[in-house]
Amino acid sequence: MAAIWDAIIVGARCAGAVTALCLARRGHRVLVLDRAHFPSDTLSTHFFGRETVLRLADLDLLDPVLATGAxxxxxxxxxxxxxxxxxxxxxxxxxxxxxxYCVRRILLDDILVRAARAAGAEVREGVTVTGLIWHEGQVGGVVAQDHRRRYTELGQVVVGADGRHSWMARWVRAPAYLSAPATxxxxxxxxxxxxxxxxxxxxxxxxxxxxxxxxxxxxxxxxxxxxxxxxxxxxxxxxxxxxxxxxxxxxxxxxxxxxxxxxxxxxxxxxLESYLRVPAGPGWLLVGDAAVHVHPLTARGIGLAVRDALLLAEALATALEGLRPPQEALAEYHHLRDLESRPAYEEALRAAERTxxxxxxxxxxxxxxxxxxxxxxxxxxxxxxxxxxxxxxxxxxxxxxxxxxx
Ligand SMILES: Cc1cc2nc3c(=O)[nH]c(=O)nc-3n(C[C@H](O)[C@H](O)[C@H](O)COP(=O)(O)OP(=O)(O)OC[C@H]3O[C@@H](n4cnc5c(N)ncnc54)[C@H](O)[C@@H]3O)c2cc1C
Missing domain, CATH: 3.30.9.10 (D-Amino Acid Oxidase, subunit A, domain 2)
Incomplete structure (x- = not known):
């Protein structure tokens, strides 16, 4: 199967846009598809802490974030x-x-989408991914639908950054190894x-x-x-x-x-269910809420999504560039993700269960x-x-x- 994109990313907010931005800055060909039209709000309050401020500064995104006036x-x-x-x-x-800071998502996500585009990623808005293309047991692309047509795109890997109601996670049957019912x-x-x-x-x-x-x-x-x-x-x-x-x-x-x-x-x-899912499989990856959902009461989701996007982009880039075996790079992504996500998951669940x-x-x-x-x-x-x-x-x-x- 002839792949065109190095990575196709479904979802263009904290997780998807940051993954795209980092991969594109390293010269990879990235397609991002989101059914929303930006600027676009989403169902979320929006506090993030100093670690995320530091990461946004590292990405050269702090100035536009501070310019929002939050x-x-x-x-x-x-x-x-x-x-x-x-x-x-x-x-x-x-x-x-x-x-x-507590920056309204309609502003924050737009900053991230613009940055991904400026870095060279192709971001298509108003496009819904309706299915995956499989080839010999491996994901090789997506079926996409916009207001005019239905079409396919092929990629070396498809990244689900499509949030806590992720269709990607369902389509690839990503196992959840920790989960708790809605609370x-x-x-x-x-x-x-x-x-x-x-x-x-x-x-x-x-x-x-x-x-x-x-x-x-x-x-x-x-x-x-x-x-x-x-x-x-x-x-x-x-x-x-x-x-x-x-x-x-x-x-x-x-x-x-x-x-x-x-x-x-x-x-x-x-x-508001909580879960940690296996984030990698043949031709597919998950990042952000699609992979980990911590209860919002401790306001960690945005920060974790940004952090995981950085980890994933680093792992994927080194694999795509032939610097490390994919298996090893993606296992490390999973391991490093859980070092922070797991305690965050537990802490948020404890807080939610006290309600x-x-x-x-x-x-x-x-x-x-x-x-x-x-x-x-x-x-x-x-x-x-x-x-x-x-x-x-x-x-x-x-x-x-x-x-x-x-
Ligand atoms: C009530 C509430 C309050 C919260 N408060 C906070 C807080 O204060 N601080 C904090 O850090 N976190 C908070 N969170 C969590 C935070 O919103 C999430 O962790 C964060 O949005 C995850 O980002 P993401 O990019 O993974 O997913 P999302 O922000 O959900 O983005 C997913 C994107 O994927 C797109 N998409 C989905 N399916 C498709 C498809 N099939 N085709 C194309 N596009 C698709 C969607 O349009 C969307 O743009 C809160 C959550 C809730 C519910």
Missing amino acids: PPLTRMRVAAPDAGVEFTGRFRPLLGFAAG APCYYAYYRGLAGPRDVVEQFHTDRRDYVLFPTNDDLTCVLVALPQSEVGTYRMQHERHFEADLRAVRELADRCADAERVGPVRGATD GRPLPPPVLRLWSALAAQPEAADRYVSGELAQPVDGRKATDEAPTPDRATL
């Missing part, structure tokens, strides 16, 4: 009003970067004029709900509410009313929202201690302290991919 978020406040405990930590500098549905909305500081991410845990407040572009604050899965049936029928009532249920939030105006609808995701419950005693003890030790609080919010063990069973060892070929 305020630097230098602190994190954690409050559990029902338990009477709260603390605030300052993010410690990471190679000179001491702030995270803690999340609803969010934007508010103008919400009182309070604009340099801090705030998390509230009550016995009924979890809340996150992220200051973002255009003087807006993105407010997220997470609830127990068991309540989603009644909640979703009148989600705007329930969402507003949830904000009024916490005294401090009610006061701070009193003069704020909601801008736009309340949006929600109710099917709608009183704080477990070990967490309450830790948070109370952090309230009295500002320096330790800085280290905690900077991810430098171990997470409390609260009785959740740890998961087993992951396999490494054994089917990776190009």
Whole structure:
């Protein structure tokens, strides 16, 4: 089969655009297909931390990201009003970067798509991939559909960066070796004029709900509410009313929202399953949410998608350039991905499973201690302290991919 593209990438947001950008900058022929037309919003709040800021700076993308006007978020406040405990930590500098940002996805993803295109990748918008082309047991291309025609494209490898409802993962039957059912549905909305500081991410845990407040572009604050899965049936029928009532249920939030105006609808995701999938097989690769989904309550998905895209692009480029055997390069991608993704998966799941419950005693003890030790609080919010063990069973060892070929 005569391959035209070195890589065909399905999906052009954090995972797909960054993979394309890196491969194209190394001179590879990359085709990116996305059914969306950019600038395009997606169902996601959008905080990312210092590690991602550092990676965006390495990619020469920090200037356009900062030009969006999203305020630097230098602190994190954690409050559990029902338990009477709260603390605030300052993010410690990471190679000179001491702030995270909350950039609206309609802006961030457009920056990434433009950068991929500028690097030489061909990005086609409004194109849906409807199937894969197989040749002797190996993926060799895609079937694509735009508003005018249905056509095929051939590539040495097809990368699924098509998000948490990935068709790629289904078509190649990528095994999930860790998974957890949907938990803690999340609803969010934007508010103008919400009182309070604009340099801090705030998390509230009550016995009924979890809340996150992220200051973002255009003087807006993105407010997220997470609830127990068991309540989603009644909640979703009148989600705007329930969402507003949830904000009024916490005294401090009610006061701070009193003069704020909601801008736009309340949006929600109710099917938040968690999983880690094998990310490589014959002629196919997965990256971003298509391969790993961590619950959004800890706001790690964008950062992990960008990090995994860098790892994948490096592995794939060295394989395409004949510098390393593909099997070895892609096994390393899987291994390095899991070093960070696995703890992130566990931490997010622990946080999600606490939703709608009183704080477990070990967490309450830790948070109370952090309230009295500002320096330790800085280290905690900077991810430098171990997470409390609260009785959740740890998961087993992951396999490494054994089917990776190009
Ligand atoms: C409610 C909620 C809140 C969140 N909040 C945060 C947060 O604050 N911080 C954070 O870091 N993460 C957050 N996340 C997670 C974050 O949104 C994801 O981790 C991130 O978007 C993953 O990027 P991706 O590129 O892998 O996939 P996506 O962003 O899902 O992009 C996939 C792309 O693939 C395209 N596509 C899919 N199928 C096809 C097809 N067949 N043909 C062509 N194109 C296709 C789609 O159009 C889309 O553009 C949140 C998620 C949710 C649901």
